[in-house]
Amino acid sequence: MGLYFLKRLGLSVVIVVVAVTMLYGMIHLVPGDPASIMLGPRATPEMKETLRVRMGLDRPFVIQVVSFLGNVAMGDLGTDVFSNRPVARIVLEQVPHTLVLVLISMGWAAMMGIPLGAFSAIFRNTILDKITGVFSIAVIAVPSFVVALYSLLFFAVYLQWFPAIGAGEPGDLVSRLTHLVLPSLAVGLSWVGYIARLVRASMLEVMGENHIRTARAFGLPESVIIYRYALKLAILPTITLIGVSIGRMLSTAVFAEIVFARPGIGKLIYDSVITRNYNVVMGSVLVSTALFVFSTMISDWITALLDPRIRENL
Amino acid sequence: MATEPVLRVHNLSVNFRTPRGPLQALRDVDLTIPDRRVSGVVGESGCGKSTLISAIIRLMSDNADIVGGSVHFQGRDLLKLTRKQMRAILGDRISMVFQDPMTSLSPVLTIGRHMTDIQYRDRIGVGEKRKRAVDMLASVGIPDPESRLGQYPHHFSGGMRQRITIAMALLASPNLLIADEPTTALDATLEVQIIHLLKELQERIGCAILFVSHHLNVIAELCDDVTVMYAGVVVEKGTVRDIFHRPAHPYTRALLKCDPAVIQEKTELLPTIPGEIPDLVDLPQGCIFASRCPEAGDICLEGPPPLVEIAPGHVAACVRLTEGGTA
Numbered sequence: 001m002g003l004y005f006l007k008r009l010g011l012s013v014v015i016v017v018v019a020v021t022m023l024y025g026m027i028h029l030v031p032g033d034p035a036s037i038m039l040g041p042r043a044t045p046e047m048k049e050t051l052r053v054r055m056g057l058d059r060p061f062v063i064q065v066v067s068f069l070g071n072v073a074m075g076d077l078g079t080d081v082f083s084n085r086p087v088a089r090i091v092l093e094q095v096p097h098t099l100v101l102v103l104i105s106m107g108w109a110a111m112m113g114i115p116l117g118a119f120s121a122i123f124r125n126t127i128l129d130k131i132t133g134v135f136s137i138a139v140i141a142v143p144s145f146v147v148a149l150y151s152l153l154f155f156a157v158y159l160q161w162f163p164a165i166g167a168g169e170p171g172d173l174v175s176r177l178t179h180l181v182l183p184s185l186a187v188g189l190s191w192v193g194y195i196a197r198l199v200r201a202s203m204l205e206v207m208g209e210n211h212i213r214t215a216r217a218f219g220l221p222e223s224v225i226i227y228r229y230a231l232k233l234a235i236l237p238t239i240t241l242i243g244v245s246i247g248r249m250l251s252t253a254v255f256a257e258i259v260f261a262r263p264g265i266g267k268l269i270y271d272s273v274i275t276r277n278y279n280v281v282m283g284s285v286l287v288s289t290a291l292f293v294f295s296t297m298i299s300d301w302i303t304a305l306l307d308p309r310i311r312e313n314l
Numbered sequence: 315m316a317t318e319p320v321l322r323v324h325n326l327s328v329n330f331r332t333p334r335g336p337l338q339a340l341r342d343v344d345l346t347i348p349d350r351r352v353s354g355v356v357g358e359s360g361c362g363k364s365t366l367i368s369a370i371i372r373l374m375s376d377n378a379d380i381v382g383g384s385v386h387f388q389g390r391d392l393l394k395l396t397r398k399q400m401r402a403i404l405g406d407r408i409s410m411v412f413q414d415p416m417t418s419l420s421p422v423l424t425i426g427r428h429m430t431d432i433q434y435r436d437r438i439g440v441g442e443k444r445k446r447a448v449d450m451l452a453s454v455g456i457p458d459p460e461s462r463l464g465q466y467p468h469h470f471s472g473g474m475r476q477r478i479t480i481a482m483a484l485l486a487s488p489n490l491l492i493a494d495e496p497t498t499a500l501d502a503t504l505e506v507q508i509i510h511l512l513k514e515l516q517e518r519i520g521c522a523i524l525f526v527s528h529h530l531n532v533i534a535e536l537c538d539d540v541t542v543m544y545a546g547v548v549v550e551k552g553t554v555r556d557i558f559h560r561p562a563h564p565y566t567r568a569l570l571k572c573d574p575a576v577i578q579e580k581t582e583l584l585p586t587i588p589g590e591i592p593d594l595v596d597l598p599q600g601c602i603f604a605s606r607c608p609e610a611g612d613i614c615l616e617g618p619p620p621l622v623e624i625a626p627g628h629v630a631a632c633v634r635l636t637e638g639g640t641a
Binding site for chain 1: 400404422468
């Protein structure tokens with residue numbers, strides 16, 4: 001059992017290393033010399049050359065990648081050439097904001113979507129099932145930025161229930177939470193629909209399986225059949241979906257952070273791409289990649305905990 | 315018979331709703347199982363064996379309707395019970411063993427979990443429930459049952475799993491065990507073992523068994539009485555001796571001829587019954603077997619033949635039997 005978890009962890013580390021190498025290569029294929037963009041049109045060739053050396057861009061590509069990976073392994077993501085601060089610190093300042101947003105969005109989406117889907121499956125083909133079906137498709141179809149803008153207009157400007165922008169006062173939990181309501185609504189809403197549809201489909205599939213009929217033939221109470229026998233199996237694809245979608249959410253968070261003017265890793269990537277701030281782009285993309293890889297790893301771990309066939313099949 | 319039979323199915327009819335109209339899967343099926351007897355139901359695929367079982371335990375698919383008849387179990391009509399009353403009987407007085415042991419247990423729950431869950435009615439501690447489970451597993455021949463409680467279904471072979479489902483079914487000492495082709499998914503040597511196990515446990519527990527199979531040898535080995543079904547109706551009923559030694563209905567005779575074990579002449583092709591089961595949405599006028607019957611005549615197309623008593627306890631539905639002596 002422990003072996004599966006270790007192997008999965010090792011695999012995650014390998015994926016991160018490969019992904020980072022590819023990212024490093026891709027970002028250097030973007031046209032334009034970073035040094036001349038950063039220094040502006042009036043920079044002298046000597047100034048450009050100095051900056052290039054400082055950023056390590058004069059060395060061969062392979063050396064750059066290897067030394068970058070080596071530094072990353074020691075927790076050094078380089079230095080922001082603008083502010084002269086360590087990139088690792090800049091990124092780590094922003095990560096918690098994004099992480100809280102993503103986890104709260106996914107949390108409420110799962111807490112709504114799973115019961116909604118199970119409920120749809122149990123009352124399948126009734127009017128209630130059809131209503132949840134229409135609701136799910138509707139929220140999947142509405143783009144998140146539309147939800148963001150309209151919820152801003154309605155709840156923040158018109159009703160003035162929730163603050164419109166920022167992440168709240170540091171140290172003030174209530175302020176932090178009220179600032180999270182609208183962004184997490186925008187980021188999470190469509191996932192309620194996805195999760196509800198998936199749970200409904202897998203629930204219906206599982207409820208038709210033979211072992212459910214066996215459980216019924218033994219007269220087990222319907223609640224035990226649904227929660228212990230059916231949901232434990234039906235939830236597995238959903239856990240995988242949630243793990244993968246944490247990564248998707250990291251990219252959705254980019255616009256949510258821009259619309260709601262929240263600090264966060266999405267806004268950091270956006271700002272640093274605009275200014276061609278290579279080191280910060282690399283650092284923050286690397287951290288989001290790692291977040292994505294490790295969230296899928298955690299969902300695999302949970303799946304393995306629930307399903308003995310997965311943890312034994314390696 | 316002096317004592318009340320355990321199960322008495324009377325005139326049971328089941329329709330499936332289909333886009334083409336009602337499919338009459340069971341028509342006026344009668345079946346009586348006396349206490350402590352093993353009763354077999356035999357017939358080819360699609361004859362309504364499984365529909366009969368799901369109607370008895372009331373676990374039918376959504377598009378099936380019971381359109382008539384009654385199912386009396388220990389004097390109560392199961393078809394009139396509420397879901398809750400039915401649930402109280404299932405797994406306690408009536409137990410099931412299903413066909414495919416590979417899928418009839420939950421893949422994510424341990425054997426111990428399955429076996430303690432089904433004892434939810436008993437107000438005893440988990441330790442006691444596990445002990446009972448261990449004893450039952452030992453009596454169906456699972457070696458080292460104590461340590462195997464923590465294992466999952468996929469750790470067991472098909473034969474072992476079927477032993478486990480039998481152990482589960484007999485844990486509550488039911489009055490009636492319904493076995494739906496429990497050996498069909500197993501190979502021949504295991505089949506014999508499972509049959510002997512069922513026979514032994516049936517004698518020990520003293521329950522009646524409703525055993526459904528398309529395999530004649532198994533029926534002959536295990537059962538006291540046999541009901542032969544064809545296309546949703548009972549065509550012949552009798553003791554094992556009656557059915558195997560004095561088959562009265564042409565379908566029963568055809569079925570017996572198709573059994574590879576009784577073939578004596580050397581042939582290129584295994585014998586089959588030519589033709590197919592008739593369309594149950596649009597039923598033929600006369601005898602349901604007429605279209606495939608080697609002995610069919612004009613008289614067979616006139617109307618469905620009633621069940622005629624040939625000897626005490628031996629009935630068959632064929633007009634030839636009333637025409638003049640044996641057909």
